[in-house]
Amino acid sequence: MSASLDSDSGFVDSKEVSRFGYAIGVSAIILLIIVVTALASYVCSKAFQSPQAPPSNSDMIDPESFFVDDGGGLDEETIKSYPKLTYSEAKLLKKGSTDTCCSICLNDYKGSDSLRMLPNCGHLFHLECVDHWLRLQSTCPVCxxxxIPTPLSMPPADDHVAPLPSRPGD
Incomplete structure (x- = not known):
């Protein structure tokens, strides 16, 4: 678009201005249509989504669905030797604790939930969650x-040291 100047007044020709105004108007209408369509699409997508209820214990995530076995876990006897208690017992036992949910499945504890406490660190988890974890891993999921159980310390050796046999010729 080349604007022609009116030599007498120094202004742009009115025909050129009207074409420019027309182009701006059409662009604004197209932009408005795009914005309205995007907004309507967003509102409709939110309207058709069903509200989600908070998960209950029956909705707990199946621990087997998110673990990969690398063969580094504990045996069943060791796992069963760790303390088992209900959440209400755990609250009494660990009064200052802020543990209110299982760090594995992220569900909140309820008073009658069966929990297992790990011996070295004292962290609590749902029984099903941590048992499955410990079959696959030998560490606390949190810390x-x-x-891994350590062998009992060796009894002290006798102070008596047996002499080494000497080689012939020494």
């Missing part, structure tokens, strides 16, 4: 403290 990664090793739960």
């Amino acid at each position: 990664r403290t090793s739960l």
Whole structure:
């Protein structure tokens, strides 16, 4: 678009101004249509989504669905040796604790939930969640403290040291 100047007044020709105004008007209408369509699409998508209820214990995530077995877990006997208690017992036992949900499945504890306490760190988890975890991993899911049982310390050696046999020729 080349604007022609009126030599007498120094203004742009009115025909050129009207074409420019027309282009701006059409662009504004197209932009308005795009914005309205996007807004309507957003509102409609929110209207058709069903509201979600908070998960209950029966909706707990199946622990087997999110673990990969790498063969580094604990045996069943060791897992069963860790303390088992209900959440109401755990609240009494750990009065200052802020544990209110399982760090594995993220569901809140309820008074009658069966929990297992890990011995080295004292962290609590749903029984089903942590048992499955410990079959696959040998560490606490929260602090990664090793739960592998250590062998009993060796009894002290006698102070008596047996002499080594000497080689012939020495």
